[in-house]
Amino acid sequence: MRGMAGFRRFVYNFGLEMLKASWGFEGIKASDSVRLNEIKKVFTNHVMTLPEYAWTRNYSSTIYQSAFQDLGEAVARWRKGLSEFPILATKKKGDKFSLYKANAVYPKKGEPALLFTNRVVIEPGRKINLPGYGTVRSLELVNYYYSSQTFTVTRTADKWFVSSNIDANRVPPIIHKVEKVGIDLGIKTFATLSDSSTISAPSSLKKAKTKLSKEQWRNRNKQFGNRNKGVRASLNAKKFFESVARKHLKIANIRRDFLQKTTTLISKKYYTIRVEDLNVSGMVANHKLAEAISSLGLYEFRRMLDYKQSHYGTELEVVDRWYPSSKTCSRCGHVQNMKLSERVFNCGACSFSIDRDLNAAINLEKGDNHLAKPKEKKSIKKSRKKKAS
Numbered sequence: 001m002r003g004m005a006g007f008r009r010f011v012y013n014f015g016l017e018m019l020k021a022s023w024g025f026e027g028i029k030a031s032d033s034v035r036l037n038e039i040k041k042v043f044t045n046h047v048m049t050l051p052e053y054a055w056t057r058n059y060s061s062t063i064y065q066s067a068f069q070d071l072g073e074a075v076a077r078w079r080k081g082l083s084e085f086p087i088l089a090t091k092k093k094g095d096k097f098s099l100y101k102a103n104a105v106y107p108k109k110g111e112p113a114l115l116f117t118n119r120v121v122i123e124p125g126r127k128i129n130l131p132g133y134g135t136v137r138s139l140e141l142v143n144y145y146y147s148s149q150t151f152t153v154t155r156t157a158d159k160w161f162v163s164s165n166i167d168a169n170r171v172p173p174i175i176h177k178v179e180k181v182g183i184d185l186g187i188k189t190f191a192t193l194s195d196s197s198t199i200s201a202p203s204s205l206k207k208a209k210t211k212l213s214k215e216q217w218r219n220r221n222k223q224f225g226n227r228n229k230g231v232r233a234s235l236n237a238k239k240f241f242e243s244v245a246r247k248h249l250k251i252a253n254i255r256r257d258f259l260q261k262t263t264t265l266i267s268k269k270y271y272t273i274r275v276e277d278l279n280v281s282g283m284v285a286n287h288k289l290a291e292a293i294s295s296l297g298l299y300e301f302r303r304m305l306d307y308k309q310s311h312y313g314t315e316l317e318v319v320d321r322w323y324p325s326s327k328t329c330s331r332c333g334h335v336q337n338m339k340l341s342e343r344v345f346n347c348g349a350c351s352f353s354i355d356r357d358l359n360a361a362i363n364l365e366k367g368d369n370h371l372a373k374p375k376e377k378k379s380i381k382k383s384r385k386k387k388a389s
């Protein structure tokens with residue numbers, strides 16, 4: 001599999017270098033996709049026939065076809081200003097390649113996908129047949145029958161993952177039990193809902209983070225290597241880097257799992273979901289707070305609620321950042337100053353006493369007149385485009 005990933009890197013970099021070189025010739029007027037198509041022909045009809053590149057014929061042709069496709073998409077994204085100019089693929093950035101079943105026939109509307117030829121059927125169990133490679137055993141159990149065409153294999157921290165698009169029916173519209181909810185996101189309690197339920201980050205996340213920081217502390221005196229000084233990392237340092245990478249992966253997996261499950265539960269139960277605008281510039285001033293927020297995945301939480309709107313028919317509403325949700329009394333509307341350390345809201349006007357986060361969540365639920373306008377997509381940065389070309 002590392003060989004296949006190496007093949008993909010080779011093709012991707014070949015295509016990228018040739019594309020850049022082709023821009024140097026004046027008088028050629030052709031779009032990127034036309035250029036890449038010609039480059040692909042050179043690769044197939046010339047490069048692959050050379051004896052020194054005979055090894056490229058050992059691998060499935062779908063790997064290089066999809067490498068060219070990836071490259072085309074990366075260049076197109078850059079042209080639109082959505083990402084930086086594509087860089088060369090390196091071993092350091094991890095292994096990745098895609099395999100697909102050629103000549104797949106797509107089902108017509110309303111027809112079940114499984115009837116169609118040239119698609120890979122994944123059966124319940126642990127075996128996945130990668131087209132052009134063979135059967136691999138997965139650690140995770142597949143529960144149902146799926147059919148798919150393209151499989152992307154990646155390696156992160158010495159673990160191999162396979163992902164693919166599957167054919168599935170849309171989730172049928174569901175009835176939400178509760179009409180509206182306000183959610184206050186925080187550091188002490190991950191989420192406080194206006195119906196006074198709370199969601200805490202899993203304890204396994206904290207454990208995994210502690211393990212990581214302990215390991216980093218224990219290995220603080222290792223010879224880490226410094227390219228500028230010409231010092232190489234010691235063998236034990238390399239082992240340590242691998243172990244750290246595995247622990248980072250574990251933390252990321254726990255967090256993603258937690259966020260996916262909670263956002264799905266919320267999207268199934270509540271129809272209108274109201275959250276606060278996470279004030280980015282305000283938080284940069286407070287590094288510790290900013291770090292806690294990004295490491296908890298508060299942005300990711302909101303992003304998931306956002307895209308799950310179309311899956312579950314929910315409405316996500318953002319309350320504008322100037323609405324003082326934690327400084328307002330949720331009973332009488334009196335506004336008073338609240339320090340970050342104050343955990344209980346004691347109203348100075350009506351002497352109402354309530355948990356700080358719950359008070360904020362109720363205010364978010366009530367904040368009909370403080371909704372933020374929907375965000376506009378980031379505009380294209382022209383300066384970046386110029387620099388890269």
Ligand SMILES: [Zn+2]
Pocket residue numbers: 329330331332333334347348349350351352
């Ligand atoms: Zn009050």
